[in-house]
Amino acid sequence: MPTLDLALDQQKYLLDTVAARLLRYQEDLAAGKYPASYLHHPDGAHDADGKLIGALLREDDVPQHGTSLEVLLSEIFDRAMTNGMIHPHPGFMAHVPSGGLFQAAVGEFISRTLNRFPGAWAASPGFTQIETNVIKWFCSMLGYGTGSFGYLTTGGSIANFMAMRCALAQVGEAAQQRATIYVSSQGHFSVAKAARMAGIPGDRVRSIAVNRDYTIDLDELRRAVNHDIDRGYIPACVVGTAGTTNTGAVDDLVQLADFCSRYGIWLHADACFGGFFRLTGRGRALLEGSGQADSIAVDAHKSLFLPHGISALLVKDQSRLKVAFEIGGAAYVPELSDDDNFVDFCNYGPELTREARGLTAWLPIKLHGIKAFERCLDEKLDLADDLADRLAHLDAITVVDRGKPHLPTVGFGVRSDNRTEQARRNERLAELINSRGSVYLSTTTLPEEGLVVRSCIMHHQTDKVVIDQLLEDVTWSLGKL
Numbered sequence: 232m233p234t235l236d237l238a239l240d241q242q243k244y245l246l247d248t249v250a251a252r253l254l255r256y257q258e259d260l261a262a263g264k265y266p267a268s269y270l271h272h273p274d275g276a277h278d279a280d281g282k283l284i285g286a287l288l289r290e291d292d293v294p295q296h297g298t299s300l301e302v303l304l305s306e307i308f309d310r311a312m313t314n315g316m317i318h319p320h321p322g323f324m325a326h327v328p329s330g331g332l333f334q335a336a337v338g339e340f341i342s343r344t345l346n347r348f349p350g351a352w353a354a355s356p357g358f359t360q361i362e363t364n365v366i367k368w369f370c371s372m373l374g375y376g377t378g379s380f381g382y383l384t385t386g387g388s389i390a391n392f393m394a395m396r397c398a399l400a401q402v403g404e405a406a407q408q409r410a411t412i413y414v415s416s417q418g419h420f421s422v423a424k425a426a427r428m429a430g431i432p433g434d435r436v437r438s439i440a441v442n443r444d445y446t447i448d449l450d451e452l453r454r455a456v457n458h459d460i461d462r463g464y465i466p467a468c469v470v471g472t473a474g475t476t477n478t479g480a481v482d483d484l485v486q487l488a489d490f491c492s493r494y495g496i497w498l499h500a501d502a503c504f505g506g507f508f509r510l511t512g513r514g515r516a517l518l519e520g521s522g523q524a525d526s527i528a529v530d531a532h533k534s535l536f537l538p539h540g541i542s543a544l545l546v547k548d549q550s551r552l553k554v555a556f557e558i559g560g561a562a563y564v565p566e567l568s569d570d571d572n573f574v575d576f577c578n579y580g581p582e583l584t585r586e587a588r589g590l591t592a593w594l595p596i597k598l599h600g601i602k603a604f605e606r607c608l609d610e611k612l613d614l615a616d617d618l619a620d621r622l623a624h625l626d627a628i629t630v631v632d633r634g635k636p637h638l639p640t641v642g643f644g645v646r647s648d649n650r651t652e653q654a655r656r657n658e659r660l661a662e663l664i665n666s667r668g669s670v671y672l673s674t675t676t677l678p679e680e681g682l683v684v685r686s687c688i689m690h691h692q693t694d695k696v697v698i699d700q701l702l703e704d705v706t707w708s709l710g711k712l
């Protein structure tokens with residue numbers, strides 16, 4: 232009879248074989264054997280080839296018998312890996328990159344192997360404490376003081392969703408039928424999704440116009456809120472974006488906090504992109520006021536360089552999470568804690584059974600100390616400033632105006648009064664740059680500038696060599712355009 236149990240020597244074989252394969256992959260990645268993306272890359276899989284790979288991997292029938300590890304590893308590394316975009320590539324600058332620190336993956340692996348239960352404190356006081364430490368560190372990094380707390384989530388979208396629940400808990404059940412949400416037109420689409428999941432349909436999510444620098448227009452916000460109050464709506468939440476995905480613009484959180492406190496509206500800071508830059512001097516200036524927000528969503532898988540799947544919703548007042556999420560009364564759950572210093576996470580968020588998430592952030596932060604992260608973030612800010620300056624010196628290129636300080640996104644491209652022509656040429660420019668395989672950039676469309684090429688420097692390994700390469704690729708591409 233086959234058994235699911237692995238003997239210790241089998242476990243060791245599994246670990247050693249996987250470790251060898253992973254290390255080979257890391258070596259190949261560092262040696263440039265993978266392109267930053269296979270899309271637009273001459274010898275790689277395009278969209279159509281991605282579908283071919285999907286067809287090759289497709290398996291409708293549940294496997295009845297075992298397959299050897301070697302075959303399976305080949306399926307992962309030779310087939311599933313070699314297409315699409317390579318987010319862990321140091322030249323990946325599209326969207327919001329996440330290199331994913333290896334140390335964090337090891338932390339998660341330990342956590343999964345130990346498989347403890349963090350839903351109730353009594354089941355795992357040690358790992359609950361480690362997760363609590365991480366949350367408290369995040370709170371202090373984002374400018375919160377005593378009394379603040381949070382919950383580790385798998386992503387910023389879930390953190391934004393939790394924030395909506397907290398905001399709606401504040402206006403009360405009855406008022407929710409008239410509740411409205413406010414976010415700038417440059418805000419992230421996950422806010423509208425979060426609102427919908429929390430029971431607020433799209434027609435009660437107000438899109439507020441932005442200033443020329445793409446931050447929320449406070450006069451427009453005030454007008455929209457007053458207009459809604461006059462019509463009997465109940466403004467429940469203003470979302471300030473601390474780092475828009477498009478340009479890295481940071482809404483004025485100090486002014487937003489002042490506005491929201493006067494109206495008694497929950498202020499949520501969507502700092503998914505920019506949050507941890509507050510560790511740096513420039514970031515602190517940009518994110519001034521974050522500590523005044525009622526809640527903050529922040530992605531450790533973005534500005535803390537961790538692998539995908541770790542974010543947080545932080546709240547200024549710990550009790551607000553319990554108000555929003557505590558149900559209580561499940562007799563089969565281990566006895567719950569009545570001390571707010573020793574929390575039952577099932578009362579602080581939507582989940583019960585889940586992995587202990589703390590180690591993913593705890594291991595790298597403890598191994599290196601937070602100063603190492605601060606330095607790395609500062610380096611990204613320097614690289615982006617340097618890139619913007621050097622691009623601006625290229626004759627054909629216009630760089631999207633960046634206030635200083637600024638998060639590490641740089642928009643650029645050729646300029647034309649004919650917007651359709653400009654869009655066509657910048658799409659082509661991005662394609663040409665990407666076809667070389669060293670870097671991968673995306674494009675975005677801005678209200679003022681039209682379609683531009685966009686780079687976001689956020690991978691822990693992106694360095695001066697990569698930026699030099701990018702500039703060389705831009706120059707080469709301009710010659711072909």
Ligand SMILES: *Cc1c(COP(=O)(O)O)cnc(C)c1O
Pocket residue numbers: 327385386387388389419421472474475476501502503504530542
């Ligand atoms: C990435 C991002 C989100 C969504 O976070 P996920 O972790 O991708 O779910 C929300 N808001 C902003 C500003 C972001 O950059």
